[in-house]
Amino acid sequence: YSNMKKLIFLSFLFLLSCAVVPMTGRKQFVAIPSSQMITLSAESYSQVLAGAKLSTNNYYVSTVRKVGEKLTAAVELYLKQNNLASVTEGYDWQYNVLVSEERNAWCMPGGQIAFYEGILPVCQDENGIAVVMGHEIAHAVAQHGLGFMYMEGECVQQDSLEAMKWFEKAAEQGLVGSLTTLAMMYEEGLGVDKDPEKAKALYKQAGF
Numbered sequence: 662y663s664n665m666k667k668l669i670f671l672s673f674l675f676l677l678s679c680a681v682v683p684m685t686g687r688k689q690f691v692a693i694p695s696s697q698m699i700t701l702s703a704e705s706y707s708q709v710l711a712g713a714k715l716s717t718n719n720y721y722v723s724t725v726r727k728v729g730e731k732l733t734a735a736v737e738l739y740l741k742q743n744n745l746a747s748v749t750e751g752y753d754w755q756y757n758v759l760v761s762e763e764r765n766a767w768c769m770p771g772g773q774i775a776f777y778e779g780i781l782p783v784c785q786d787e788n789g790i791a792v793v794m795g796h797e798i799a800h801a802v803a804q805h806g807l808g809f810m811y812m813e814g815e816c817v818q819q820d821s822l823e824a825m826k827w828f829e830k831a832a833e834q835g836l837v838g839s840l841t842t843l844a845m846m847y848e849e850g851l852g853v854d855k856d857p858e859k860a861k862a863l864y865k866q867a868g869f
Contacts, residue, residue, distance in 0.1 A: 762778070764780040
């Protein structure tokens with residue numbers, strides 16, 4: 662389990678290191694507060710839970726929560742020790758298992774995590790769950806964090822194009838949280854021109 666966590670952190674560190682690059686003098690823009698995105702993510706997550714059936718498998722539920730609490734605590738400690746605690750500021754870590762045969766799991770940009778029952782037999786045990794969850798958390802935190810850093814000019818110069826690049830990188834991997842973030846941006850006109858059709862397509866791709 663400790664070896665798995667090391668691999669997860671190496672992946673996370675690699676993604677995060679991409680933020681340290683020389684910035685060009687691109688046009689600045691009015692930042693979208695990450696708190697606003699986190700609020701919208703929480704609302705979307707609540708809607709997902711309301712429309713889904715929560716698992717009653719005690720083993721699945723307790724194991725996912727146990728692994729999640731360990732991993733997220735380790736992530737926050739790592740960020741704090743590296744003066745990056747603001748990356749997950751306002752995150753409300755949640756861990757739920759949904760009834761579905763789909764082999765999938767995802768993490769919203771606000772820290773809300775969902776596992777489908779269908780993927781848990783594939784994971785087999787806590788190590789397997791940790792690998793899947795760690796992958797989702799690493800990309801959500803690192804790439805969403807990079808997006809928000811460029812949005813708000815935190816440690817780097819504000820840059821809307823760079824922010825969108827990182828959100829889209831995460832979305833290209835099919836990460837639900839990333840797809841939902843982009844959908845909300847286009848739906849609400851947050852930093853981009855409103856585009857209801859594009860928002861609808863992104864929500865559909867995310868499975869909503």
